Amino acid sequence: MDAPEYQPGDCVYCDPDCQKGHWSNHKAHCRALRQRKKLLRTANILKAALLTYREVVYDVDLTKIQFQDGVLCLHQNQRPITTRSKRGLFPVHLTTNIDHKEAALANNQCTTAMALLGRLTQKLLEDETDLQDYHLAIEVLDIHIGKPLVPTKLVPGPDSSDMPHTVSKVGLLFADEAWILDTAGCQYGFREVLVPFEKYLADKSCQIVNEPTTYDATETKDLDYFSTFPFLNRTPAQREDKKLERQARLHFAVFVNMHVSNDVLDGSDVEFKDKLDSFVHDLKLHMLNLGH
Template sequence: MGYKHPKSKPEVAPKPTKCAGCGKEASTKCSGCENSPEYQSGDSRDVFYCSKDCQKKHWPTHKDRCKAMQQRKKLLRCAQLLKKAFLAFREVLFDLHLTGITLRKGTLYLNQNALLSFDRSKRFPFPDDLTSNVEHKEAALTNNQCTTAMALLGPLTRKLLKEVCSKVQVADVDIKDEPFQTQLVPGANMGGCPHTLLVVRLPKGEEKWVIDTTGSQFGFREVMVPYKKYLTEKASRLATPLTGYDAGVTKDLDEFVLNPGLTYHPQQRVNLATDRRAREHFALFIDTCVVDDFLNGSDDDMKTKSEVFIRDLKVHLRKFSG
């Protein structure tokens, strides 16, 4: 494959550095691989050139690394969009009757109306007046939602990643050393329960990444982390083996309806039915509004596309009538 000059305008670096082609002073970056995420320390440094001509001549040497960095960038874009999509789903179609959000001694307490806690059949906007802290809001939106996210985001994940990665798997891990725990009150203490996430392998190499769309419930900010780093810093161990990821938007609900303990009460059945309709409404948008090349383009292009996507998704979700 021949050299293709990046379409986006080169950025001017704040401090000149050496040209990767000739060693002269340079101040413009390769826009194809700039801002790629780091897998190992220092392995994603930006590459600079003194001129377009020098960049073109250096392309045969640089192209393999550039393409690998672009794959990382696409994977990060996917992870960020998945998280934003799930947060949008929860923000617009929230189902907890919260009355307060308070952080005390390392635990974020989500207080809910005890009389309405069993009724999850209503859908309404998240009560923004309860907190101005973004981390606390995201923790409330993702609390005990990892299984839901794995199912709901299945079709969107596969659409986005089909040209990016060679393998997508799902696993449960035991979390350790989280910045805080999130506890629904009244509600069962979910501390110690396994946490579900994705493990993605990029082609042509041994890179394995974790995509954690609901790590906000533990105070985790990064949505994509190298696999070994995640296991070292955030998880104590794998609680289940890695398995193939083929979930549909209602996969977990299809299993729940077969469990007598989750359907013995009429309200439980109503809750599940409403949840199913809400997820199918989300899936309708994904089926019609996500194109194959969504992750392509410059960083500015992707920022704009993501903003429009989330805006339109929220508009679509507000049309849901549960």
């Protein structure tokens, strides 16, 4: 029940008798559906973790959120590199539209998501028997989104429409399935966080920018890389921003180590929803305690 489709109609029987009569052939497929369901639950937790983190540690000085001519415009007070970023709670008073809020939280955050969620991804999946029996392969893939539903743009700000979007490519090898796990796709108006690989590329008119690489990220992998570029570390404000972001990432890692186990993927749909709600609540409280 509620497993995502890989091919149209592959999750449906016309009635229970039909399913029982086909059970000897269907058994392996049923197991694959169970694995897909846990992968979807994992994807939903990862997206919730990214958005919750950003909601507490938000570093854009937004003044207005406006949908105009098919584009979601995020108006900001743009700061010089000599001024530290404004970090704090997301300004929820600017919108009551959940899609607009999520797009603002995820804007330009795909690289952050890959690093921030690395430990959480591993913890959820590495000991999950149903998934490991099918030998998961998780890779990082850079793509260009040719057909966003609702592009998001910082105003003023650079044109990022040609920037690559980073996602995870997840292979269930023995099931011969490949999925895209996209935690930051809401910045393009994409609601689904787990989509079959070929369908994702086709529906969004994607071009692959480079070959996928093994997903082995830690919370600060991107920050470690950025610290090697002098122009990103030229001013005291730039260095202080990276220091504060590093502290927040490591604080997030403490939560993952202490409060997350893969049994969060188990249970009925109602039980999982309760677990997800508790996860978001507890993570938000934990991040609000940053620095205390």
